[in-house]
Amino acid sequence: MKVLVINAGSSSLKYQLYDMRDESVLASGRVERIGMDSSIVTHEPAGKPEVRDVSEILEHVTAVKRVIDMLTHKEHGVIGSMNEIDAVGHRIVHGGEVFKSSVLVTQDVKLEIRRLFDLAPLHNPAHMMGITAVESNLPHVPQAVVFDTAFHQTMPNTSYLYPIPKVLYRRHKIRRYGFHGTSHSYVSGQAAAYLGMPLKSLKMVSCHIGNGASCAAILNGESFDTSMGMTPLEGLMMGTRSGDIDPAIVPFVMNKEELTLNEVNSMLNKHSGMIAISGISSDMREITEAMEDGDKNAKLAFDMYVYRLKKYIGAYAAAMNGIDTLVFTAGVGENSAAVRKAVCEGITFLGIELDDERNAIRSKEAREISKDSSRVKVLVVPTNEELLIARDTYELVKAAHSS
Ligand SMILES: Nc1ncnc2c1ncn2[C@@H]1O[C@H](COP(=O)(O)OP(=O)(O)O)[C@@H](O)[C@H]1O
Ligand SMILES: CC(=O)OP(=O)(O)O
Ligand SMILES: [Mg+2]
Numbered sequence: 001m002k003v004l005v006i007n008a009g010s011s012s013l014k015y016q017l018y019d020m021r022d023e024s025v026l027a028s029g030r031v032e033r034i035g036m037d038s039s040i041v042t043h044e045p046a047g048k049p050e051v052r053d054v055s056e057i058l059e060h061v062t063a064v065k066r067v068i069d070m071l072t073h074k075e076h077g078v079i080g081s082m083n084e085i086d087a088v089g090h091r092i093v094h095g096g097e098v099f100k101s102s103v104l105v106t107q108d109v110k111l112e113i114r115r116l117f118d119l120a121p122l123h124n125p126a127h128m129m130g131i132t133a134v135e136s137n138l139p140h141v142p143q144a145v146v147f148d149t150a151f152h153q154t155m156p157n158t159s160y161l162y163p164i165p166k167v168l169y170r171r172h173k174i175r176r177y178g179f180h181g182t183s184h185s186y187v188s189g190q191a192a193a194y195l196g197m198p199l200k201s202l203k204m205v206s207c208h209i210g211n212g213a214s215c216a217a218i219l220n221g222e223s224f225d226t227s228m229g230m231t232p233l234e235g236l237m238m239g240t241r242s243g244d245i246d247p248a249i250v251p252f253v254m255n256k257e258e259l260t261l262n263e264v265n266s267m268l269n270k271h272s273g274m275i276a277i278s279g280i281s282s283d284m285r286e287i288t289e290a291m292e293d294g295d296k297n298a299k300l301a302f303d304m305y306v307y308r309l310k311k312y313i314g315a316y317a318a319a320m321n322g323i324d325t326l327v328f329t330a331g332v333g334e335n336s337a338a339v340r341k342a343v344c345e346g347i348t349f350l351g352i353e354l355d356d357e358r359n360a361i362r363s364k365e366a367r368e369i370s371k372d373s374s375r376v377k378v379l380v381v382p383t384n385e386e387l388l389i390a391r392d393t394y395e396l397v398k399a400a401h402s403s
Contacts, residue, residue: 003086005091008091011033011036012034033057089143089146091148092145093120094123096115099147102145110128148180149181178214187327194379195379200220207327210332310346327380
């Protein structure tokens with residue numbers, strides 16, 4: 001069975017085509033700048049050179065059509081015709097309280113995803129465009145949806161409720177949902193397999209630190225708490241998102257600076273975090289380089305980023321009454337030895353001993369970066385949200401065929 005995985009954003013659409021017989025990636029790529037004058041398609045067929053194409057792609061329907069064109073292209077293609085695509089799996093950021101696991105797309109499922117637009121205005125409408133675009137281009141192909149929030153549905157109410165009037169939860173479902181669940185779930189499973197221990201026996205903190213960043217406390221293999229909240233704005237300091245701030249700052253700034261709701265939202269989501277403090281970039285690579293060149297603001301941004309991460313790891317160690325595994329993943333977690341070192345060196349009291357040589361090794365494989373004597377095992381585990389989406393999609397479609 002061949003499964004196409006799609007992660008549709010408002011102006012981009014990332015894809016990977018899997019052959020589920022051996023879980024190999026036949027091709028991957030992305031369409032960027034959808035709706036703008038020059039959209040860019042980057043297509044990477046396995047074992048062949050990357051192809052880039054600039055054209056006008058005004059809507060997601062056209063973007064999906066271009067993806068199919070690329071996949072079936074005479075020269076750059078990896079399949080003979082679109083009939084070889086057996087199923088499509090989508091990443092959906094917000095599944096609210098309704099979706100505790102992945103499901104096949106039906107009219108009811110689409111209705112529920114639409115109902116959640118309010119809770120994830122930046123993400124869910126774009127995902128829905130991805131689903132309808134596939135419906136138009138591949139009308140008979142089953143589709144599945146895999147939610148960022150699903151893994152965190154095991155959190156106890158002490159973790160997910162906010163101490164605000166309860167009526168707001170009843171009326172508007174205001175609560176912590178948590179995100180990056182597919183990634184936290186994948187890396188926790190990989191970490192346990194690497195250690196040769198049952199996942200259920202571990203007290204793990206998983207740090208998914210990429211553009212968006214979140215920590216999860218994983219107890220007995222289940223999400224016990226996580227740093228992102230009702231939306232992906234809460235928690236850690238991120239590339240352009242503030243993470244935790246005093247909520248009173250919001251009305252205060254709106255009043256003093258005469259900002260609208262949209263403006264204050266944009267300030268906290270797009271103009272805060274690393275970019276705001278460094279004044280340079282949201283990208284950890286550029287921050288680290290500037291810091292090494294002596295830039296004080298870059299150093300402050302780096303130090304704040306690390307400090308806030310350490311506080312969450314400490315908080316989750318306390319929340320679970322201990323920690324035995326610390327996992328780093330996503331763009332920064334997998335690639336920045338400097339961030340991992342700064343974090344681990346500041347929390348040795350937890351029983352963490354970093355091995356500098358191991359930490360400096362660059363690899364795409366899961367690996368241990370703590371010393372053999374370290375009580376807490378520190379691992380780098382490359383995430384693979386797409387593979388988990390492909391697996392869930394495959395299982396759901398297979399089950400539907402056999403029932
Ligand atoms: N070699 C590196 N060193 C430090 N940071 C890196 C490196 N490579 C990637 N990153 C960071 O990873 C971030 C992207 O992470 P990623 O998980 O790909 O994000 P997303 O999936 O949210 O777009 C970049 O913004 C960059 O800061
Ligand atoms: C939920 C979220 O923040 O996702 P991303 O890291 O892809 O921005
Ligand atoms: Mg990501």
